[in-house]
Amino acid sequence: MRVEIWSDIACPWCYVGKARFEKALAAFPHRDRVEVVHRSFELDPSRARGDVQPVITMLTKKYGMSAAQARAGEADLGAQAAAEGLEYRTEGRDHGSTFDMHRLLHLAKEHGRQDELIQLLYRANFAEERSVFTEGEERLVELAVAAGLDAGDARRVLADPGAYAEDVRADEREAAELGATGVPFFVLDRAYGVSGAQPAEVFERALTQAWGERSPLRPVDGGDAQACGPDGCAVPQG
16 A cells, blocks of 8 residues: 655644654554655745745744744644654754755655655654754755665755755655645545544554555544645634
């Protein structure tokens, strides 16, 4: 069975949702026969590479909330991440274009290192003090090498704006065709769709249903769950 996950490195609910899905997958009896593929979805595809701003500033502008409300929302996200065993910096992070990261993820897919790279990118963005947006291409090369990729290959991709660009856009077009308006968005064997950072129990049920049935894509009812869309991420407000 194949599970495709549309997500963005800038999406905190994708970070949390991945951990919840993996918890469910670890308990799934047929986990060794499940292939997980990460697909590209940019929350802000029009953002220029050099357009970087603090997360709190981005949240206040996008949602019209106060800085205090934005910080409270980040604190709540940090608590939810911690509940999944994840580190999360609630202050001092920045926000920018993730297009080059997605291009590198397609390189990683060709070498069977996609999951390793996306996990490192998530950690670098949400947990580490160093920025994935302001330190330049060598920071991304460093992470690619840590994921098991060749430094020269990573540099060649980053130096060529067209490398894997169409692969990223194709993923994004396919997400739209499947009805995904936000991320994370999980598609199980092209039979079931799960939207948002659902609890592990919802993913467990979806895996069981998808394993036993073949049908047109339809949503698994897990209730409302936090997700990120073109207008930004759902941020809890204190």
